Amino acid sequence: MAQTLSRPADRYNPLYFLASLGAGGLSVTFFMYLMFWIPHPGQPVPVFEDIARALSTGSIPMQASVIIALAGIAVFAAMNLTSLVWNLRALSAFKRTQAYEALTKTNAQSSLLAAPLAAAMSINGMFIVGLVFVPGLWSVVEYLFPLAMVAFLALGIWALRLIGDYLGRILSQTGAFDLKAHNSFAQMLPAFALSMIGVGLSAPAAMSTNQTVVGVALILSSFFAVAALLYAAIAGFTAMSAMLQHGTAKEAAPTLLILVPLMTVLGILFLRQNHGLHTQFDSHVTAGETMMMLGRMLAVQIAFLLLGLTVLKRLGYFRDFVFGRKASPGSYALVCPGVALSVMLHFFVNKGLVGTGVIDKFSTPYWALTALALLSQILMIALVLRLNRQHFRPVPQASALPAE
Structure with a gap:
């Protein structure tokens, strides 16, 4: 017998794009x-100049948090882009295979989203x-917003x-959709994609000072938000019916948590x-x-976290x-809920509880609640590193030697 090296990621699946998504999400958790x-002061988000000022005049804890944040953003943004490029190349090659043709004739076609x-x-992420690494970017940001909207x-x-x-x-062909195989929330992936595009389009609405740009951003982001909600509602209700009849598909079970990132x-x-x-x-x-609003969305997240887990x-x-020998690209769907919960907790604590005066910023209750966000972030970092080793590290496999 001879040993050959292979890795689970060699059997490509579009769900490996979730590896890029998870890394990008982790960079956002550090931006929090x-x-x-x-x-x-002067803009709704921190920029290079604010960060430089914090590093030069801030307290030691603030300086330490800024350094950790910058390192985390840099590392996971690089991981995000590296994984995205790998996936785009792999998808291009995958489209020339019979496996791709087979995928486009099943429910799994939605995974292309x-x-x-x-x-x-x-x-x-970029x-x-x-914002954090380019000096003076905010002075030209109004020129970037239209370009960003075109890209999104x-x-x-x-x-x-x-x-x-x-x-x-599936709607024009009888029997093209397998209802029995609809026993997960995998079909909500298109809604997640629409919402991510929508949140990108909404950024100029929050940051631009040009009324026309803000108005266009509001209209476009509203379309994708509504489309995401409609798609999620239809896919969610029909999937729940299938799960009640047939149980949950084991490999697709992490999709039960997809409402967590969708809410964030x-x-x-x-x-x-x-x-x-x-x-x-x-x-x-x-x-x-x-x-x-944030509290209700957090409640939905907690409810589906309890159900999914x-x-x-x-x-x-x-x-x-995750801890065993089996490998499924759908495992990367576990990263998004933890990342999303961390980000939502930051917003709920700061925009919700601090914003209303329920708690004081940097008080003991503040750090106690923020610790939950940090714990979720740390767990997701560990999960990403574990899954990357599991899926992308070559492992030896036995193969038969040719007969002599």
Whole structure:
């Protein structure tokens, strides 16, 4: 017998785009340190100059948090882009195989939406990298917003075309959709992609001072938000019916947690829209209303976390696919909920509880709640590193020697 080296990722699946998505999300969790812990007067987000000032004049704990944040953003943004490029190349090669043709004739065709989802995350991530590492970027940011909207709109057209191909096939052909295999929330991936594009389009609404740019951003982001909600509602209700009849598909079980990142992305989108409506159109949302919106979304997240983790435990998913020998690209779907929960907790604590005066910033209750966000972040870092080793590290496999 001879030993050959292979790795699970050699059997390509579009769900590997979730590896890029998870790394990009982790870079956002580090940006939360800068967003809520250092002063950034004059603009709604911290920029290079704010960070430099914090490093030169801030306290030692603040300086340490800034250094950790910058290192985390740099490392995981690089990981995000590296994984995105690898996936795009692998997808291009995959499209020339019979396996791709087979995939486009099954329910799994919806997994192709992981590509625009990850690409949208990368654009969001690169904007963060520009803010924190490029001096003077804010002085030209108004010129960048239209370009960003064009880029996100292009991704939106890509996503809508993929959804159109998929829905056109299954809604026009009898028996093209396997209801029995619909026993997970995997079909909500297109909704997640639409929401990620929508949150990217909403960024100019929160940051631009040009009323036309804000108005266009509000309209475009609203379309993708509504489309995401409609798609999620239909896919979620039909999937729950299938799961009640057939149980949950084990390999797709992590998708039960997809509502967690969906709520975070839509929550940020609504916050950005509210800010744009306030600054440009004299529409006001109170701090109490913001707290309640974020609190309700957090409640949905906790409910589906409890549901999903219960089912995953019953199915032995972690034993087999995270800590065991089995490998499934769908395991990367476990990263997004932890990342999303961390980001949502930061927003709920700072925009909700601190914003209403329920707790004081940097008080003991503040750090106790923030610790939950940091714990979720640390666990997801460990999970990403574990999954990357599991899926991308070559492992020896026995192969028969040719007969002599």
